[in-house]
Amino acid sequence: MNRDEQKRMAAEQAIRYIEDGTVVGVGTGSTVAFFIEELGRRADRIEAAVSSSEQSTALLKKLGIRVIDLNSAGEIPVYVDGADECDPQRCLIKGGGAALTREKIIAAASRKFVCMIDSIKRVDVLGKFPLPVEVIPMARSYVAREIVKRGGTPVWRDGVTTDNGNWILDVHNLRITDPVALEADYNQITGVVCVGLFANRRADVVIVGAETLK
Numbered sequence: 001m002n003r004d005e006q007k008r009m010a011a012e013q014a015i016r017y018i019e020d021g022t023v024v025g026v027g028t029g030s031t032v033a034f035f036i037e038e039l040g041r042r043a044d045r046i047e048a049a050v051s052s053s054e055q056s057t058a059l060l061k062k063l064g065i066r067v068i069d070l071n072s073a074g075e076i077p078v079y080v081d082g083a084d085e086c087d088p089q090r091c092l093i094k095g096g097g098a099a100l101t102r103e104k105i106i107a108a109a110s111r112k113f114v115c116m117i118d119s120i121k122r123v124d125v126l127g128k129f130p131l132p133v134e135v136i137p138m139a140r141s142y143v144a145r146e147i148v149k150r151g152g153t154p155v156w157r158d159g160v161t162t163d164n165g166n167w168i169l170d171v172h173n174l175r176i177t178d179p180v181a182l183e184a185d186y187n188q189i190t191g192v193v194c195v196g197l198f199a200n201r202r203a204d205v206v207i208v209g210a211e212t213l214k
């Protein structure tokens, strides 16, 4: 099965977690695009979606799905998203699509986080995929120096501005053996808005193609 087939398959599995009449939390990316397609087929059966990006909002609206603000949604039953890497403890690296902050907020506000990946994203130790860190623009150089002190190699994703008006540093050369500790440590750096490490709020269910890991 090629990667797109795996992504579509995972999206077909993920849709089973969505109950009629509920608000759905929706992530961002190419895997999520397949999920939104599935959701579109059930547009009349779901209450609304809370979206993690302008990109997903546009796709949802195109398919006639009502998009509401997180502040009006209350606790969301299920959040569905992709990831860039996933370890055996269901900790994730996310943010390849620069939507990490809103994704992390919606994941935190949801009872269940269903993560869809293709098999290439399964790793024993996180860090081969550069870790995205969203920063306040004026803090970019300072945060980069702090990351270097911690052993990482930050690279500015030049030309990319997030939906929140911020910038992204992609941190290379990491081998993340303690994701909870690294997430907490990076969160302490002044100027960091969000770290694309989802360890504190990790996935509850991971779907790899047609296979569901618990």
Ligand SMILES: O=C(CO)[C@H](O)[C@H](O)COP(=O)(O)O
Residues within 6 Å of the ligand: 027, 028, 029, 030, 031, 032, 081, 082, 083, 084, 093, 094, 095, 096, 097, 098, 099, 100, 103
């Ligand atoms: O975190 C993300 C966006 O910020 C995406 O979930 C992640 O980059 C995976 O994307 P794709 O499904 O296109 O491989």
